[in-house]
Structure formats: structure tokens, C-alpha cells
Amino acid sequence: MRYVTRETLHIDRIATAWAIGRFVDSQASFVFVPRTKDIRGMAETPFDIRGASLSHRGERCTFEVLVEMHRLMDTALGRMGRIVRGADLPYEDGMPAESPGVRAVFDALRDGPFTDEERLSVGSQFCEALYAYCREAAG
Numbered sequence: 001m002r003y004v005t006r007e008t009l010h011i012d013r014i015a016t017a018w019a020i021g022r023f024v025d026s027q028a029s030f031v032f033v034p035r036t037k038d039i040r041g042m043a044e045t046p047f048d049i050r051g052a053s054l055s056h057r058g059e060r061c062t063f064e065v066l067v068e069m070h071r072l073m074d075t076a077l078g079r080m081g082r083i084v085r086g087a088d089l090p091y092e093d094g095m096p097a098e099s100p101g102v103r104a105v106f107d108a109l110r111d112g113p114f115t116d117e118e119r120l121s122v123g124s125q126f127c128e129a130l131y132a133y134c135r136e137a138a139g
Contacts, residue, residue: 001025001028001029001045002030002031002043002044003028003029003030003031003045003046004031004039004042004045004047005030005031005033005046005052006032006033006035006048006049007032007033007034007035008032008110008116008119009032009109009116009123010088010106010107010109010110011084011087011088012062012084012085012088013062014106014119014120014124014126015080015084015123016047016054016062016063017047018120018124018128019066019067019077019127020066022127022131023072023077024066030116030120031044032116035049039051039052047062047066048062054066054069059092060081061081061088063080063085064081064085076134076135076137077131079137080131080134082095082096083098083102083134084099084102085099086098086102087099087102087103087106090103098130102130109123
């Protein structure tokens with residue numbers, strides 16, 4: 001399946017794309033479009049873009065919504081979701097201690113001389129490492 005999201009990938013979009021490929025659709029491919037792109041009528045499944053059903057809901061970031069939608073009952077993914085939300089929405093109270101460091105890594109990816117494909121590739125490797133960290137912390 002093909003998925004579409006906003007270009008210039010950052011925290012939540014990278015983490016969500018990683019989770020789609022890792023847990024939902026191992027054959028997933030991704031398209032990146034301008035923020036203002038009207039996604040109605042596009043064949044791809046949208047996420048974290050205006051008009052998408054897979055996006056922020058209430059206090060939860062898109063990553064957390066994906067985990068809930070697909071019933072990915074995994075303590076490590078829950079912990080990772082809180083870290084991702086804290087990194088993505090740094091002005092909320094109670095962010096996990098890891099969130100500022102995660103944000104710094106993703107800021108460097110967003111602001112560096114990378115294509116979105118490179119951001120997704122490197123960011124996915126980081127997400128895999130973060131997931132392993134969360135699994136280890138969960139015991």
C-alpha cells in the first residue's frame with residue numbers, strides 16, 4: 001500500500017511511517033507532498049496531513065493514534081509513543097526525560113541537507129533503536 005504525508009519529514013511523521021512499515025504493512029511505500037496539497041481523490045492512504053483520519057487526536061500524536069487503531073498492544077510502543085509525543089509537542093507538561101534528545105535528533109534530520117527519503121531511512125533506523133530502548137526499559 002502507498003501512504004502520503006507532508007514533505008520535510010519530522011518527528012511524528014517519521015515515527016508513524018516507521019511503525020506502519022514495521023507493524024502494519026511491510027510493503028508500505030511513501031509519498032511526500034506540500035502541506036497545502038489537497039489529498040482528496042489521491043489513491044494513497046494519508047496520515048498526519050490535513051484531512052487524514054490518521055492524525056493527531058486530542059492529546060495523542062499520530063504515532064499513538066496508529067498504535068491504537070491497529071491494536072498494537074505493546075508496552076514498549078506505548079512508552080515510545082509518549083516519548084514521540086513529548087518530542088513532537090515539547091510545550092506540553094510531563095514529557096518523558098528522553099523527549100528533548102529525541103527532538104534534537106529529528107530536528108537535525110529535518111534541518112539537514114537530506115531528502116525526505118533519506119530522512120525516513122535514517123529516522124527509521126533511529127526509531128528501531130528507540131523501540132529497542134523502550135523494550136529493554138519495559139523488561
